Amino acid sequence: MASPAERSGRQVSRAIDALRRGQPVVIRDGKAAVTVLAVELAEDDTLAALDAAAPADVLITASRAATLKLVNQLAAASGPVRIGRVPWLDLAAAVALADPVFDLTRPLKGPFAARDVGAADAADAAIQLAKLAGLLPALFIREAVKDDREAPHVTPGDVASYVAPDRLRIVSRAHLPIAQSDKSMLVAFRGVPEQGEHLALLVGGAPAHDTTPLVRLHSECLTGDVLGSLKCDCGPQLHAALDAMAAAGGGILLYLRQEGRGIGLLNKLRAYALQDQGFDTVDANLRLGFAIDERDFRIAARMLNLLNIDTVRLLSNNPEKVEGLQAAGIKVAERVSLALPSNPHNAHYLATKRDRTGHIL
Numbered sequence: 001m002a003s004p005a006e007r008s009g010r011q012v013s014r015a016i017d018a019l020r021r022g023q024p025v026v027i028r029d030g031k032a033a034v035t036v037l038a039v040e041l042a043e044d045d046t047l048a049a050l051d052a053a054a055p056a057d058v059l060i061t062a063s064r065a066a067t068l069k070l071v072n073q074l075a076a077a078s079g080p081v082r083i084g085r086v087p088w089l090d091l092a093a094a095v096a097l098a099d100p101v102f103d104l105t106r107p108l109k110g111p112f113a114a115r116d117v118g119a120a121d122a123a124d125a126a127i128q129l130a131k132l133a134g135l136l137p138a139l140f141i142r143e144a145v146k147d148d149r150e151a152p153h154v155t156p157g158d159v160a161s162y163v164a165p166d167r168l169r170i171v172s173r174a175h176l177p178i179a180q181s182d183k184s185m186l187v188a189f190r191g192v193p194e195q196g197e198h199l200a201l202l203v204g205g206a207p208a209h210d211t212t213p214l215v216r217l218h219s220e221c222l223t224g225d226v227l228g229s230l231k232c233d234c235g236p237q238l239h240a241a242l243d244a245m246a247a248a249g250g251g252i253l254l255y256l257r258q259e260g261r262g263i264g265l266l267n268k269l270r271a272y273a274l275q276d277q278g279f280d281t282v283d284a285n286l287r288l289g290f291a292i293d294e295r296d297f298r299i300a301a302r303m304l305n306l307l308n309i310d311t312v313r314l315l316s317n318n319p320e321k322v323e324g325l326q327a328a329g330i331k332v333a334e335r336v337s338l339a340l341p342s343n344p345h346n347a348h349y350l351a352t353k354r355d356r357t358g359h360i361l
C-alpha cells in the first residue's frame, strides 16, 4: 500500500499534469479551498465551466503586478496578487495580463482592481504548481465548489514536501570517459520528476577523501550547452570548468536541471523575446512574473551530501551560489572565479550579471 507521502506526491504529480493539460486543480488549505486553471492553457469551454459556479478572478505574481503597475494598490506586495474579474476581462485580456509579449504593442487598458487574495498559502501553492508545470505563473482562481471534486486536490503542505530536497536519491552510477579524463563517472539522481534527472560528473573518478574537491554548480542551458548560443557564457563555462577540474587532478560538476535559472526552456525563450525588445535578463524575468533567479541551491547541497562531500572549492562568480550552499550546510572553503572572455552578443548580459545580480566579474 502507498504511504501517505507517496499518495500526496502522486496527487501533486496529477495536479501538475492537469495544469499542463489545461484542466482545473483544487488547492485546500484547512477550511479554505480554491480551484485554479492556468491562464496560458485555458480554453473558452474550460473557462466557461470554471466561471459557471462564480466568475473566476486572475492570480498573478507580485513581480508581474509590479510590471503592470498594480502593486501600489496593495498593502503586501510580496505574495501573489488577485485581480477581480470584470466583464471585459475575458480570456484574451487574461492572457495579456499573464504574457508580457504584447505589453509594448498592446498596452493593457484596465482599470484593474486587486482584491484580497484570501487563502494566501493556497495562492502561493497555485503559483508554485504553475511554475513546476513550466507555465507562466498566472491562473484563474475562484473558491472551490462541490462540483470540483473530480479535479486533483492538493494542500500547500503536499506541494512543499514534493519539492523538498531531501526527496532526492542516487539512482545509478557508471563510468563515463570524457575528453578531459577517461576515469570520470556519472551519477544520476531522481528528485522532482518534472525537473528532470540531476547529474553529478565526477571528473577523474570519485574524489580522494583527504582533498577539498573543485566543484561547479552548472545550471542546464540547452541553448548554450548544446546549441552553441553566444547570448550567454554557459557553454564555454561548462568546458572551462571540466578543463580546470582535469588540471586540478579531479573535481565534481553538478549538472542541475534548472534551465533558464529555473524558469524552464519555454519561459527562457519568452525572456529572450523580451530581450529582443530591449529588456535585460533581470527585467525580462520580472516582466514574465518570475523572480530574478528561481533556482533552489539546496538541491545541489543535497547532491553533495549524498556524495559524502561536506567542503568544496566552488568554481563560480555568483555569491548567491556560495550563500545557498553554506545555508544548506556545505562549507565553501574557497570561491574560484570562472570568468571567460565576452563576445558582442553576451557582453550586455555579463555586464547585467555584474551590475544587477552581484556577480563578481
Ligand SMILES: Nc1nc2c(ncn2[C@@H]2O[C@H](COP(=O)(O)OP(=O)(O)OP(=O)(O)O)[C@@H](O)[C@H]2O)c(=O)[nH]1
Pocket (backbone or CB within 6 Å): 217, 218, 219, 220, 221, 222, 232, 233, 234, 237, 258, 259, 260, 261, 262, 263, 268, 271, 272, 281, 285, 315, 316, 317, 318, 321, 338, 353, 359
Ligand atoms: N531566465 C534566463 N535564464 C538565463 C538567461 N541567460 C542564461 N540563463 C540561464 O542561466 C543559467 C546559467 O547560470 P550559471 O552559469 O549556472 O550561473 P550564474 O548564476 O551565471 O553563476 P556562475 O557560477 O558565476 O556562472 C542557465 O540555467 C541558463 O539557462 C536569461 O537571459 N534568462
Ligand SMILES: [Zn+2]
Pocket (backbone or CB within 6 Å): 221, 223, 224, 225, 232, 233, 234, 235
Ligand atoms: Zn546559457
